[in-house]
Amino acid sequence: MIGRWGGEEFIAVINTNDVNVLHEIAERLRLLCANSRYRLDGEDISVTISIGGTLYKIGEDVSQTIARSDKNMYHSKQTGRNKITIK
Numbered sequence: 001m002i003g004r005w006g007g008e009e010f011i012a013v014i015n016t017n018d019v020n021v022l023h024e025i026a027e028r029l030r031l032l033c034a035n036s037r038y039r040l041d042g043e044d045i046s047v048t049i050s051i052g053g054t055l056y057k058i059g060e061d062v063s064q065t066i067a068r069s070d071k072n073m074y075h076s077k078q079t080g081r082n083k084i085t086i087k
Contacts, residue, residue: 009073011066019055019086026051026084034082048082 005011012029016022030049038045052073056065072085079085 009070011069017055022053022055023084023086026053026086030082030084050076050081051084051086052076053084053086 002010002012014022014025016025030051033047033049036047038047050073052069052071052075054065054068054072056062068087072087076083076085
């Protein structure tokens with residue numbers, strides 16, 4: 001499930017408990033965006049995404065999971081963009 005989360009942010013809920021699978025899915029999304037081009041007024045526009053992800057920890061409040069993922073996304077943005085940070 002993917003939806004808008006704030007102005008320029010999206011959130012995805014992925015059914016996995018394997019951090020490697022989560023990273024693989026995030027990398028596929030990152031590459032899909034980075035390799036896409038949009039033509040606007042005769043000019044090619046490219047888009048990249050910065051991804052932050054995490055696994056839900058049993059017993060924690062979902063808001064804690066979201067906060068950790070958000071922190072990881074900002075880490076991706078601050079350290080070069082077009083990156084994935086999963087912790």
